[in-house]
Amino acid sequence: MYVAKLLFLFIVPYNISAANPDPKTDGKWVIVIDPGHGGIDPGALGSISKEKNINLAIALKTAEYIRENIKNVNVVLTRTDDSTVDLIERPKIANRNNADLFISIHTNSTKGSKSVMGAETWIMGLASNEENLEVAMKENEVILLEDDYSTKYQGFDPKSPESYIIFTLTQSVYQRQSTDLASKIQTQLTEKIDRKDRGVKQAGFWVLFNTTMPSVLVETGFITNQSEERYLNSKQGQDSFASAIFRACKDYIDDIDNKSSISVGETGATTKNNSGTLLPAGKTVFMVQVATAVTRTEIKPENFKGLTDIIEINAQDRFKYATGIFDEYSQAVKYRKKIETIYPDAFVIAVKDNKILPLQQALEQRRKK
Ligand SMILES: [Zn+2]
Structure with a gap:
């Protein structure tokens, strides 16, 4: 093995040059949308609906908006109907498709006050308090429904706080980008469609753990809140959530496409290949x-x-x-x-x-x- 003392060195690739001003013109953006739960796993239960159906409706609509309105994009859904998809499979689908963005769509619930409502967007990280840990635990719990979960998930027990130590290993490469996308989604949800802002948060979600691209999990609203449950089940509500998530993706992509066309030009002009x-x-x-x-x-x-x-x-x-x-x-x-x-x-x-x-x-x- 060549001992690599590469800590502060930075390789400039051969084929970036001023002659290639926009790296995304021929490259397609791949966005994977993951409607949470499905099949045998209903997710959170409301008084008139199940989480899995709300997630699917919003995800399908989001995919449609993205396909119609963003050029150069390929949208992949982890499920398109009420089928069961193991949690461990979902990030793998994103990885296999070389996704550029991964967005998992969920609906929140609480055992506490029925008045709790609002939208929040999560990125992978360590929960800073018990309440945040509980949201991740709830979303990871589906693992227990799967066959052979303790082997598949390497002994990870979604209900044991100790298990969450595993996520300390994952200071994600994409934390900055994930935070950026999450903030854009929150901005859309709160400023454009008027949801109550519960912020961008971090916790150990299995579905975000193994992805190799910027990844977020959106908790659209609370199925345990009567008015929010109705909104989440209405066509208007679902369209609004979908349009908000789509617009956040568009902002994110526009930002990067603008930045990369500038930075590539500069790189080609000023640096040497070493x-x-x-x-x-x-x-x-x-x-x-x-x-x-x-x-x-x-x-x-x-x-x-x-x-x-x-x-x-x-x-x-x-x-x-x-x-x-x-x-x-x-x-x-x-x-x-x-x-x-x-x-x-x-x-x-x-x-x-x-x-x-x-x-x-x-x-x-x-x-x-
Ligand atoms: Zn969920």
């Missing part, structure tokens, strides 16, 4: 990819769960982040296993001159030597 000093030139090596993003993430340990040897690889319109530099594929596989607890979806890639090679091709080249 990857030769880090990756052996002209040689294929194996690395473990831990993250991918449309926007550049600053390389520092806090952004990568403490890893100090992250390097950036540019591939088409994405920034990819990888760790470890190995001569042998088997060493990279071993290393991937080692960091599995903090990056469960990491995978081995082959890299040559700061470009990703198809893995099969790299392995075949090796075999021929």
Whole structure:
């Protein structure tokens, strides 16, 4: 292994240049929308409705608004009907689709006062108080309905506060972007459709734990509040929530598209490619990819769960982040296993001159030597 002292170094990819002013023109935005619960899991219960149906109606409408009104976008839903989807599957759907944004849609409830109402948007993090922890526990509880949950979720018990220690490992790479999207959603919900503002909050939601993109969970309103339950079940209410979430996505995308076209131009003009000093030139090596993003993430340990040897690889319109530099594929596989607890979806890639090679091709080249 080439020991990587890359802490303060930053690789500038080959194929970013002034000649490529807008990286998103040919790249599609992929937005995954996750209607919470479904099938055997009704979610929270109101007096006239079930959470799962409200979530689905709002999610379908949101997808429709996004498809109709944002160019260059691909919307994927984790369910489009009343089917059961395991919690563990939902982030995987987003990861498999290389999503740029993940939005889980839910409806809140409380055992306390029926007068409690309002909208809140959550990002992954450690709950700062009991009340916040309870919301996450409630949303994670569905795990208990699934077969073999203790193996699948590595012993995670949604009802035990101790289990939530696992989330201390996840200072997410995308915390800043997730917060940005969450704030935009809250702004829309409170200023444009007049919901009571309960703010942007953090807690350990399993569905946000393993995603490799900016991710949020929206609690639209309280099914336990009579007037809010009625609003959540009305066509007008559902349309309003959907339009608010869609507009927040549009604002987010517009911001990034504007920023990236400027920053790419500047980068191309003023920086040099210094990857030769880090990756052996002209040689294929194996690395473990831990993250991918449309926007550049600053390389520092806090952004990568403490890893100090992250390097950036540019591939088409994405920034990819990888760790470890190995001569042998088997060493990279071993290393991937080692960091599995903090990056469960990491995978081995082959890299040559700061470009990703198809893995099969790299392995075949090796075999021929
Ligand atoms: Zn829910």
